[in-house]
Amino acid sequence: QLQLVESGGGLVQPGGSLRLSCAASGLTLGYYAIGWFRQAPGKEREGVSCISSSDGSTYYADSVKGRFTISSDNAKNTVYLQMNSLKPEDTAVYYCAADLALFRLCVLSMHQYDYWGQGTQVTVSS
Numbered sequence: 001q002l003q004l005v006e007s008g009g010g011l012v013q014p015g016g017s018l019r020l021s022c023a024a025s026g027l028t029l030g031y032y033a034i035g036w037f038r039q040a041p042g043k044e045r046e047g048v049s050c051i052s053s054s055d056g057s058t059y060y061a062d063s064v065k066g067r068f069t070i071s072s073d074n075a076k077n078t079v080y081l082q083m084n085s086l087k088p089e090d091t092a093v094y095y096c097a098a099d100l101a102l103f104r105l106c107v108l109s110m111h112q113y114d115y116w117g118q119g120t121q122v123t124v125s126s
Contacts, residue, residue, distance in 0.1 A: 004098060006021065006119060007120055012123070017085075019081070021080055022078060024078070025077075032101075035048075038092035040091060046108075049070040052106040057106070058070050088124045093122075
């Protein structure tokens with residue numbers, strides 16, 4: 001059974017760091033593009049970062065460039081999102097998602113992704 005499970009969220013002070021994990025079961029993440037998205041209260045879900053399985057290329061939203069890093073560990077079947085220099089505006093529920101088209105390049109469009117995790121809350125506050 002296909003499942004994506006996010007973890008690693010929590011409460012952190014501005015300037016702090018968190019590492020989110022997206023662990024998969026029922027599919028091999030190394031074959032698919034994986035994206036991280038977030039949704040703050042009262043706002044639309046937005047793309048944060050993604051990684052392509054075909055060539056390992058990565059893509060970041062302008063708002064997180066230089067602060068967030070996406071990576072994958074195929075042996076653990078897990079994709080990570082390292083978040084540094086966190087800001088209050090990073091507060092949101094963070095979701096990982098899988099594009100089930102084999103080896104397609106990733107984009108930060110929700111419509112490309114077929115399967116979603118349940119989300120993990122990230123709160124940046126002093």
